[in-house]
Amino acid sequence: MAEHHALVILGGGPAGLTAGLYASRAKLDCVMLEKGMPGGQVMVTDWIDNYPGFPEGLSGFDLCEKMTRQAERFGLEIRSGVEVTRIELDCEPRRLILADGGGMTCDSLIIATGARPNTLGVPGEKELTGRGVSYCATCDGPFFRDQEIAVIGGGNTAVQEAVYLTKFASKVYLIHRRDELRATKIVQEMAFANDKVEIVWDTVVKEIRGGDAGVESLALENVRSGERSDLAVQGVFVLIGTIPNSEMLPDCLEMEDGGFVKTDCEMRTNIPGVMAAGDIRSKAVRQVVNAAGEGAVAAMSAEHYLVHGK
Numbered sequence: 001m002a003e004h005h006a007l008v009i010l011g012g013g014p015a016g017l018t019a020g021l022y023a024s025r026a027k028l029d030c031v032m033l034e035k036g037m038p039g040g041q042v043m044v045t046d047w048i049d050n051y052p053g054f055p056e057g058l059s060g061f062d063l064c065e066k067m068t069r070q071a072e073r074f075g076l077e078i079r080s081g082v083e084v085t086r087i088e089l090d091c092e093p094r095r096l097i098l099a100d101g102g103g104m105t106c107d108s109l110i111i112a113t114g115a116r117p118n119t120l121g122v123p124g125e126k127e128l129t130g131r132g133v134s135y136c137a138t139c140d141g142p143f144f145r146d147q148e149i150a151v152i153g154g155g156n157t158a159v160q161e162a163v164y165l166t167k168f169a170s171k172v173y174l175i176h177r178r179d180e181l182r183a184t185k186i187v188q189e190m191a192f193a194n195d196k197v198e199i200v201w202d203t204v205v206k207e208i209r210g211g212d213a214g215v216e217s218l219a220l221e222n223v224r225s226g227e228r229s230d231l232a233v234q235g236v237f238v239l240i241g242t243i244p245n246s247e248m249l250p251d252c253l254e255m256e257d258g259g260f261v262k263t264d265c266e267m268r269t270n271i272p273g274v275m276a277a278g279d280i281r282s283k284a285v286r287q288v289v290n291a292a293g294e295g296a297v298a299a300m301s302a303e304h305y306l307v308h309g310k
């Protein structure tokens with residue numbers, strides 16, 4: 001018979017770890033499955049300045065380690081290196097199929113598998129991530145005070161964040177591959193009206209150049225003329241979309257915007273006993289602080305479901 005738990009938490013980022021903290025303090029029969037090491041996207045974040053309780057800021061690694069230790073203090077069982085490849089929610093108990101061929105069932109499930117930023121896939125991007133290349137304006141904007149930076153993209157997020165980044169940067173180049181922006185008119189007008197924003201039309205990034213001290217310049221190509229140029233910048237914000245880690249989720253789970261899970265404000269999905277929390281949710285703001293808050297709410301909803309039923 002497959003291993004069974006009252007609650008399975010899928011994903012060990014801030015949402016999953018906080019759900020685990022609440023579930024283990026509530027003494028639920030609970031296990032967390034994480035395909036890598038606990039921590040999620042925070043593990044690849046150099047420095048976090050906007051998580052409350054740490055007035056001096058702290059490294060992403062330290063925050064992950066503290067969150068993990070706190071959950072384990074109350075007995076949370078974390079299984080690292082365990083990937084779930086398929087979930088079946090049209091049966092009771094709910095069924096999880098693992099990459100190693102094994103399986104597990106549960107009465108309640110919290111989906112906290114997060115998301116990942118879309119990347120350009122150009123030379124230099126990976127090497128300079130965290131040293132001038134960023135995927136989050138809210139997180140890293142304040143590090144670029146009085147510097148010249150570039151934002152890549154043309155949708156609402158890219159254009160809005162380009163305007164937001166003028167609070168810090170002396171100049172923001174908005175580099176877009178087409179001759180018109182995809183952002184809504186009102187958002188476009190904000191960018192057009194801002195003296196610090198210069199839009200570079202019909203242009204793609206071919207390479208991000210820099211060294212130990214960080215980003216130095218971008219190699220650009222005009223997609224119409226083929227002309228190549230160099231643009232000196234100290235920072236690059238790649239804002240070309242976020243991909244949900246939802247490949248393993250079944251069609252019966254309500255999702256929108258290309259795979260983000262719909263929930264109510266108690267983190268309940270359309271399937272009884274199944275909650276979602278953190279970046280995998282359909283929402284506007286994706287930060288550690290709200291991922292953690294949603295993890296707490298999801299665990300309390302799971303507890304309510306396990307005690308009181310539907």
Ligand SMILES: Cc1cc2nc3c(=O)[nH]c(=O)nc-3n(C[C@H](O)[C@H](O)[C@H](O)COP(=O)(O)OP(=O)(O)OC[C@H]3O[C@@H](n4cnc5c(N)ncnc54)[C@H](O)[C@@H]3O)c2cc1C
Nearest residue numbers: 011013014015035040041084113114139278279286287288
């Ligand atoms: C470069 C960068 C910098 C950032 N900086 C900041 C910042 O300064 N401040 C801030 O507040 N936010 C920041 N963020 C955003 C923040 O990291 C996220 O909002 C937060 O990590 C979301 O937490 P989560 O638990 O929902 O998901 P994630 O952190 O994405 O964690 C999800 C976890 O689920 C696991 N998982 C996925 N699929 C499976 C599966 N099939 N089986 C098992 N496990 C699975 C993953 O391995 C991962 O560990 C940054 C993000 C990035 C990319």
